[in-house]
Amino acid sequence: xxxxxxxxxxxxxxxxxxxxxxxxxxxxxxxxxxxxxxxxxxxxxxxxxxxxxxxxxxxxxxxxxxxxxxxxxxxxxxxxxxxxxxxxxxxxxxxxxxxxxxxxxxxxxxxxxxxxxxxxxxxxxxxxxxxxxxxxxxxxxxxxxxxxxxxxxxxxxxxxxxxxxxxxxxxxxxxxxxxxxxxxxxxxxxxx
Numbered sequence: 044x045x046x047x048x049x050x051x052x053x054x055x056x057x058x059x060x061x062x063x064x065x066x067x068x069x070x071x072x073x074x075x076x077x078x079x080x081x082x083x084x085x086x087x088x089x090x091x092x093x094x095x096x097x098x099x100x101x102x103x104x105x106x107x108x109x110x111x112x113x114x115x116x117x118x119x120x121x122x123x124x125x126x127x128x129x130x131x132x133x134x135x136x137x138x139x140x141x142x143x144x145x146x147x148x149x150x151x152x153x154x155x156x157x158x159x160x161x162x163x164x165x166x167x168x169x170x171x172x173x174x175x176x177x178x179x180x181x182x183x184x185x186x187x188x189x190x191x192x193x194x195x196x197x198x199x200x201x202x203x204x205x206x207x208x209x210x211x212x213x214x215x216x217x218x219x220x221x222x223x224x225x226x227x228x229x230x231x232x233x234x235x
Contacts, residue, residue, distance in 0.1 A: 061101035065122035076133040151219040181211035
């Protein structure tokens with residue numbers, strides 16, 4: 044039995060498998076986003092929603108059943124960032140999202156990831172705030188709507204996507220400010 048098959052058969056690895064599935068779907072999403080057809084756009088949007096749902100499920104399972112692992116702590120945020128970053132970049136490429144908005148969102152994501160790594164070296168964990176959870180929801184709704192792009196059931200998906208992208212931008216920048224203001228005291232601790 045190979046290491047991979049042993050890994051896949053262990054139920055305690057289910058949260059990590061879900062995180063890996065989000066990473067694995069990213070190349071498929073890139074390919075699907077190049078096909079500008081309504082049916083393919085809808086399929087792509089469904090895959091994004093399913094990937095977002097696995098994010099909630101893997102975190103829930105890891106916490107509820109005490110399945111938190113070092114690998115999971117690495118994979119989960121990487122999977123989340125890859126999913127959001129890749130889709131947003133593709134939406135810019137397709138002309139569905141303004142590059143400047145996506146750049147600001149991505150800069151915040153990178154800055155907060157770096158910030159969390161720096162304070163983690165001091166043994167400090169900056170937990171996600173409630174507003175950070177809203178940020179994620181707004182980002183997902185925005186990218187799903189912008190992926191659909193066309194009117195659906197009489198609703199202009201692009202307009203909905205842009206509305207939520209604006210909300211995501213505002214909340215993303217606000218939560219970046221929150222993270223940095225909470226971490227500020229740790230920057231002034233002297234290293235021994």
